[in-house]
Amino acid sequence: MNAVVLPILPPLIAALAVLILRRGLPALALAGATLSLAGSLWLLVRVTNGQAETLLLPGLPDMPLRLVPGPLTSLLAVAVATVGTFVLIHAVGYMRRESGQARFYAVMSLFLAAMQALVLAGDWILLLAAWELIGLCSYLLIGFWFQRPEAANAASRAFLYTRSADLGLYVAVFLLIGSAGTSEIAVSLEAGGSVSTAAGLLLLLAAMGKSAQIPLQDWLMRAMAGPTPVSALLHSATLVAAGAILLIRSAPLLTPEVLFAVGLVGGITTVAAGVIALAEHDLKRLLAASTASQYGLMLIAVGAGVPLAALLHLLAHAAIKSALFLAAGDFQHARGGTAFDQLKGVGRARPWAFAGFVLAALALAGIPPLSGFFSKDAVIAAALSASGAPWLGPLVLAGTLLTGAYMARALRLLWQGSGENQPVAGSAWMRVGIWGLVIPAVVLGFAFGPIEAIIELPVAEAEGTSVVVLGLLAAVIGLALGWLVSAPHLLGPVYRWAQRGLAVGGGLTAGVGRPAMAVARGCDRLEGRLYAAVLGAGRASLAVARQVRVGDERLINGLIFSLVAGVRGLGARARTLQSGLIHHSLAISATATAVLLVILFSASLSF
Amino acid sequence: MGPDLALLTPEIAVLLTAIAALIAEMLRRPRISLVVAVIGLLVATGLTLRLVGTDTTVFGGSFRVDTLSTWAKLILLPATVLSMLLARVDVCGSAREGTVYSLLCFATFGALVLAGAGDTMFLVLGTLLTGLATFALVAYPDTDPATEAAMKFFVFASVTTAVMIFGLSYWFGASGSTLLADLPGMDTMPMAVILGFVAVVVGLGYKASLVPFHFWAPDAYEGAPLSIAAYLSVVPKVGALFALTQVVRELPADSGWTAVIAGLAVLSMTYGYLAALVQDNVIRLLAYSSIAQSGYFLLGIVAVGSSELALPSIILFAAAYAAMNLGAFAVTAATGRTLSGFGGLGRARPLMGIAMVIFLLSLVGIPPLAGFVGKFMLFAAAIDVQFTWLAVVAIVNSVLSLAVYLRIIVPMYRRGESASAATDPSHGIVVITAFAATLIIGLAAQLFIV
Structure with missing residues (x-):
């Protein structure tokens, strides 16, 4: 068996087993995730030794499905499996009292399998399939509590947002396959020219949808209506990461114009989402906005032409953000909600979770020697060394400063004040899950050297003390501001606007929804008139038909009835012919024979 | 002779099945008789599959192994099996149950002979084989309506078959051969062609229940067990119509x-x-x-x-x-x-x-x-x-x-x-x-x- 299927198959089998067996659910799902982790580690080892091979599966004619175990893909597979395993461990405790566990564990396992397939996919067709599957799974998971209207709405919203953006991926894939003549990703990326610009922009659209970049960020905050382990998995290494992974993998394709667009989107998002995070009144929503902001940083790195920096930050962020979310899940159980009003002082009551949260928050802010320090350093270096440094540099530093500010604000709100605590069931499991991810979040920075060695991508050139100093300065100032100054003071006039998610003139609802509804209403009115016209024509023809029918009934019916009477009469005759007397029938047969003979003889004589 | 017999394996299988079913009945094992008959006919169907696409004759042209006769087997043998299953309901537990299955096989054998006939004598042989077996089947319930129906059927069949044999003698006289393939040689004697053809239409028309040689059919169907009526409406009829097809293939088009x-x-x-x-x-x-x-x-x-x-x-x-x-x-x-x-x-x-x-x-x-x-x-x-x-x-x-x-x-x-x-x-x-x-x-x- 090819080692490349090892990360994918165990969770897939686990999903099926959960659905079929319906007992021992957490154990099955955990076994799938753990085996997937072991498989992806084994794959990584083989890849670094240069042993792993591409697996070809039968697909479309002349376009086989490919699973490619490259250094980048196998490293991402390890990240996905690690996060998946610890999130599932946490979920054992978190989901203990929920109903619908089979659904939860089956979809989580399927999600993992699909994400691994997406990461390892070597051709666009398989990637599209996996892309759709994770979209479906996230829909199912965000809407896990589908009885709650806000969860059902959030699931639909996430699905529709990402689906609309997916259109970009579809068109891009068709363009690339059409121009390259093959569905193999590595080959098709060598396109170039106007095709690559168009395809690159379309891929950016798809990535914006999945990675929640401005202006498609709204669904991510609402997706917090789902269970917290789901948020942790979605935000760190899977759904949201898929957009950034897509851009990192297609980096060779991106032309300068596309890189500029990527950097612009990332820069705007990292600042705007940071501001939104600073104004949030709910811990999970704050973390969600922070996710968008951090993926903005990754896009900046890609736009600066250093996808390796984006990859490093993606890996560090995966560990950090999942740890933060898992800790938030612990707080949520302790206080029955995630609004900051409810969470006042929860840090004192849940010291283990809070300690993990603090470490992860400092890592995210970029405090040495935690992992975020190194990865953010790489991003800043990338931005400062790029051709667009004059505008990318300030955006990155602003993003870093905002990161420190909103994380410090969250820490302050969790630490100060007091509230009523509830007993938490299954907190041991949750603790294991949190700390299983906090540890990589702390130490991952030291693994960046070997990772850079494995992955054959260019590194940023402007490594230097100025970068370190600038980054650290921004982080520390941010942390200090966030801890000392309250959000309304810090943001001033922007605060209220940020609380509404920086919606421009009513947001997407006003910009897209209302005009669309107006057009729809117009169409409806037109339809109504058409309908009335058709109805009128129909009535007129019915009136004509009625007249015709009156004529018919008198004429044609009479004809038909007489025909029927005639046929029945013939039938009765046929019966009398059949008297049942054998000499009678034989006589008829004999006569008929004679008639036949006469006909034939006369016919032959006349010739 | 060897290859000829190889081409006839399905027919031979049907014949052996009929005999085996009869032997089982003699041993008072009606159920075995049914099983043997069903399996035998299915085996014969399987043996026929090998012959699909063959187009040849055996015994000097007197019997044809061609598209018609092959498909006749593929259609009629399964139809007989289904009729047998229906018949089991009608005759189960009666005194001579097994003979019904055996007779069904014999009658089907006759229909197959008709469908592959390449010789006038095979027409007669097939008509008689089918006829004799089916008279007995119609009469099987031993009730007044059944006996009456069988009697009518028998008289009608006798007369029409006699007419057919009489007409066929003209063909033999005119062409000097009983082979259907020699019919085109009679172009010089149109009267003989016509007489023989009308006779064949009478003989096969009765079997296929064409008007005006159909009079026996409603009475026989009504008097016979229902399963036998179903059988009569399919197997002998299709056999006779296929035989008619075999005959008209050889007739000049303008006669x-x-x-x-x-x-x-x-x-x-x-x-x-x-x-x-x-x-x-x-x-x-x-x-x-x-x-x-x-x-x-x-x-x-x-x-x-x-x-x-x-x-x-x-x-x-x-x-x-x-x-x-x-x-x-x-x-x-x-x-x-x-x-x-x-x-x-x-x-x-x-x-x-x-x-x-x-x-x-x-x-x-x-x-x-x-x-x-x-x-x-x-x-x-x-x-x-x-x-x-x-x-x-x-x-x-x-x-x-x-x-x-x-x-x-x-x-x-x-x-x-x-x-x-x-x-x-x-x-x-x-x-x-x-x-x-x-x-x-x-x-x-x-x-x-x-």
Whole structure:
């Protein structure tokens, strides 16, 4: 068996087993995730030794499905499996009292399998399939509590947002396959020219949808209506990461114009989402906005032409953000909600979770020697060394400063004040899950050297003390501001606007929804008139038909009835012919024979 | 001789099966007799599959192993098995049960001989073999109606067969040979050709129950056990019609025989459906319906020798007819012989009701069922040889037939009546098999042929 299927198959089998067996659910799902982790580690080892091979599966004619175990893909597979395993461990405790566990564990396992397939996919067709599957799974998971209207709405919203953006991926894939003549990703990326610009922009659209970049960020905050382990998995290494992974993998394709667009989107998002995070009144929503902001940083790195920096930050962020979310899940159980009003002082009551949260928050802010320090350093270096440094540099530093500010604000709100605590069931499991991810979040920075060695991508050139100093300065100032100054003071006039998610003139609802509804209403009115016209024509023809029918009934019916009477009469005759007397029938047969003979003889004589 | 026998393995298998079934009956093991007969016939069917595509003759041209005779085996052997399963319900526990299975095999053997006849003597032999076995089968219940029906059947068969042998003697005299392949050599003696042909039409027409040689059929169907009626309506009939096809293949095209066949077709179709319209007994209704269906076969026979479509259309309609007619008889076996027995069947036994509707609509020729494809091909064959008027008559008759079959369908879905269908598993097997065949033949033929 090819080692490349090892990360994918165990969770897939686990999903099926959960659905079929319906007992021992957490154990099955955990076994799938753990085996997937072991498989992806084994794959990584083989890849670094240069042993792993591409697996070809039968697909479309002349376009086989490919699973490619490259250094980048196998490293991402390890990240996905690690996060998946610890999130599932946490979920054992978190989901203990929920109903619908089979659904939860089956979809989580399927999600993992699909994400691994997406990461390892070597051709666009398989990637599209996996892309759709994770979209479906996230829909199912965000809407896990589908009885709650806000969860059902959030699931639909996430699905529709990402689906609309997916259109970009579809068109891009068709363009690339059409121009390259093959569905193999590595080959098709060598396109170039106007095709690559168009395809690159379309891929950016798809990535914006999945990675929640401005202006498609709204669904991510609402997706917090789902269970917290789901948020942790979605935000760190899977759904949201898929957009950034897509851009990192297609980096060779991106032309300068596309890189500029990527950097612009990332820069705007990292600042705007940071501001939104600073104004949030709910811990999970704050973390969600922070996710968008951090993926903005990754896009900046890609736009600066250093996808390796984006990859490093993606890996560090995966560990950090999942740890933060898992800790938030612990707080949520302790206080029955995630609004900051409810969470006042929860840090004192849940010291283990809070300690993990603090470490992860400092890592995210970029405090040495935690992992975020190194990865953010790489991003800043990338931005400062790029051709667009004059505008990318300030955006990155602003993003870093905002990161420190909103994380410090969250820490302050969790630490100060007091509230009523509830007993938490299954907190041991949750603790294991949190700390299983906090540890990589702390130490991952030291693994960046070997990772850079494995992955054959260019590194940023402007490594230097100025970068370190600038980054650290921004982080520390941010942390200090966030801890000392309250959000309304810090943001001033922007605060209220940020609380509404920086919606421009009513947001997407006003910009897209209302005009669309107006057009729809117009169409409806037109339809109504058409309908009335058709109805009128129909009535007129019915009136004509009625007249015709009156004529018919008198004429044609009479004809038909007489025909029927005639046929029945013939039938009765046929019966009398059949008297049942054998000499009678034989006589008829004999006569008929004679008639036949006469006909034939006369016919032959006349010739 | 060796290769000849190898080509005849299916026939030999049927013959051995008949004998084995008889031996089992002699040992008082009727159930074994049935099993042996069913397995033997299925084995013979399997042996036939090897011969598909063969086109040759054996015994000096007197017996043909060609498309017609091969497909006759593939259609008639399974049809016999289904009839046997129906017969088991009728005769189970009676005194000489096993002989029924044996006689069914013998009669089928006769029908196969007819379908592959390449010699006038084989025509006679096949007619007699089928006839003798089926007289006994009709008479089997030993009741007054059955005996009377068998008696009529026997007298009718004797007279018509005698006429046929008499006419065939003219052919022998004129051509000096009994081979059908030598018929074209008689061009100089048109009178002899005509006499012989009329005689063959009488002899085979009685077996195929063509009007005006059909008189025995309704009485025999009514008097015989229902399963035997089902058998009579399919196996000997198809055998005789295939034999007629074998004969007309050798006739010169301009001797006027097409006009005779076309005339018989019109008579059979029209008379059959008109008479069916006034029957209250479902068996008699189905008997007249089968007379009319024989008329449809003649549309294909008219085209034999001039159109490529002739043989495929005859074979396809034979397969469709066997499936839908056996299915209709099997449902009737479960409901009873009167029209009132069908009241409310569609509500009381929905599956059986649906099956019956499908069989009857297929007999009418509604797409996409088997009967439609068969009739469509037959019409195409007739039109192909400039017999458009005949196709028009056939289509008009199909409309008439809808009225006939609706007489069964309508009461099935009437409210307030409840049919008491007493079904045996055998009925179910036959109905399901025929149902599947009716659908599959129709769909497959539309996909692959039309």
